[in-house]
Amino acid sequence: MFETLTAAPPDKIIALMGQFREDPRPGKIDLGVGVYKDAKGNTPIMAAVREAEKLLYERQSTKTYVGMAGDPVFNAAMIGLVFGEDADRARIRAAQAPGGSGALRILAELIARSKPGATVWLSDPTWPNHVPLVRAAGVTTKDYPYFDAATGMVRFDAMMMALKKAAPGDVVLLHGCCHNPTGANLDHGQWEAVAELFVSRGLFPFVDLAYQGFGDGLEEDAFGVRLLASRVPEMAVAASCSKNFAVYRDRVGTAFLLGKGAAEADIAYSQLLSVARGMYSMPPDHAAAAIRIILEDKGLTASWKSELETMRQRMVSLREGFADALRRQSNSDRFDFIARHRGMFSRIGATPEQVEKLRAEHGVYMVGDSRINVAGLPEDRLDTLAASIISVMGETA
Numbered sequence: 001m002f003e004t005l006t007a008a009p010p011d012k013i014i015a016l017m018g019q020f021r022e023d024p025r026p027g028k029i030d031l032g033v034g035v036y037k038d039a040k041g042n043t044p045i046m047a048a049v050r051e052a053e054k055l056l057y058e059r060q061s062t063k064t065y066v067g068m069a070g071d072p073v074f075n076a077a078m079i080g081l082v083f084g085e086d087a088d089r090a091r092i093r094a095a096q097a098p099g100g101s102g103a104l105r106i107l108a109e110l111i112a113r114s115k116p117g118a119t120v121w122l123s124d125p126t127w128p129n130h131v132p133l134v135r136a137a138g139v140t141t142k143d144y145p146y147f148d149a150a151t152g153m154v155r156f157d158a159m160m161m162a163l164k165k166a167a168p169g170d171v172v173l174l175h176g177c178c179h180n181p182t183g184a185n186l187d188h189g190q191w192e193a194v195a196e197l198f199v200s201r202g203l204f205p206f207v208d209l210a211y212q213g214f215g216d217g218l219e220e221d222a223f224g225v226r227l228l229a230s231r232v233p234e235m236a237v238a239a240s241c242s243k244n245f246a247v248y249r250d251r252v253g254t255a256f257l258l259g260k261g262a263a264e265a266d267i268a269y270s271q272l273l274s275v276a277r278g279m280y281s282m283p284p285d286h287a288a289a290a291i292r293i294i295l296e297d298k299g300l301t302a303s304w305k306s307e308l309e310t311m312r313q314r315m316v317s318l319r320e321g322f323a324d325a326l327r328r329q330s331n332s333d334r335f336d337f338i339a340r341h342r343g344m345f346s347r348i349g350a351t352p353e354q355v356e357k358l359r360a361e362h363g364v365y366m367v368g369d370s371r372i373n374v375a376g377l378p379e380d381r382l383d384t385l386a387a388s389i390i391s392v393m394g395e396t397a
């Protein structure tokens with residue numbers, strides 16, 4: 001059987017993590033792996049999650065199956081979090097899923113069931129895992145331009161021009177906030193223009209919301225999703241709880257769909273659950289149960305929101321500090337975009353050779369496309385890091 005196989009290429013980020021671990025240099029800096037880190041370099045369990053887990057331990061009386069859609073109370077709470085308390089719940093359906101990735105995967109499969117041979121447009125660049133997750137459903141992918149490396153801005157006109165050529169019924173994957181890998185996001189006016197285009201061209205939005213609360217705030221980061229939900233007849237949204245509840249390994253997210261009306265939504269939902277049944281049967285429960293406890297309890301919700309806000313502010317101030325340090329070291333404002341970006345990532349614009357040189361000569365680790373995790377920036381050594389980067393990238397672009 002297996003003699004027909006050749007080895008799959010190693011995952012680049014996992015390989016980078018291994019290299020970092022084995023690097024004996026004391027001042028090494030890890031800007032690679034995509035998890036939030038505190039000032040000590042740890043990814044702690046949030047206080048509200050720990051408290052909810054204690055309550056869960058005391059209260060949970062069975063581990064029997066929860067069902068294909070997971071816990072309906074968790075799902076209802078997630079509708080509130082993502083779509084807002086005023087959401088038109090009659091046309092929204094939600095299914096707990098194994099992480100944002102699981103939600104993306106079952107929604108892609110639902111799209112393929114609804115429209116065999118569908119085309120899904122992905123931003124260039126996008127999170128590399130979008131490609132296999134979406135293509136595994138058998139759909140075709142196309143790219144739309146998104147990021148201008150020279151200015152660090154969204155190539156909005158080029159993006160709109162490409163999407164104007166998409167066929168009615170095509171699916172467009174959008175990052176809800178905190179674009180990974182670039183950190184460059186649509187502003188409110190641009191979201192408005194996107195919504196208008198989607199309605200006029202009959203495009204189907206598929207929104208990936210993996211960092212709600214990491215950008216401008218929990219409500220602000222849902223602006224695009226909520227705007228689209230109020231305008232388009234149908235859409236899909238994959239939300240992840242990995243980052244904003246820091247429950248990465250416990251695997252929880254939510255797959256949402258919006259139908260034209262309640263009856264259409266029910267039919268599509270029954271197909272979504274049948275997809276889930278055929279792929280993993282039922283989602284894991286543990287973190288979803290803990291999150292349900294948090295969202296049902298005012299005190300725990302307040303504690304979670306305040307810790308999330310502290311994390312968000314830390315990332316914003318690291319961005320500002322790093323952009324300042326790069327301005328001092330480069331005598332230019334060419335890295336100022338880092339302070340304007342939002343979320344955990346930015347692309348600093350180094351070539352793959354420069355990225356390798358930073359690793360080999362300075363012990364600075366980042367992904368080959370020069371994506372950095374801003375939560376990994378060392379707040380007490382920003383000038384040293386900026387000096388290393390400028391020594392490799394040069395003072396002028």
Ligand SMILES: Cc1ncc(COP(=O)(O)O)c(C=O)c1O
Pocket residue numbers: 034098099100101102127175180208210240241242243248252253
């Ligand atoms: C853009 C994007 N979408 C989805 C995910 C999925 O996260 P998870 O499956 O861990 O919930 C990630 C994680 O890095 C991401 O960056």
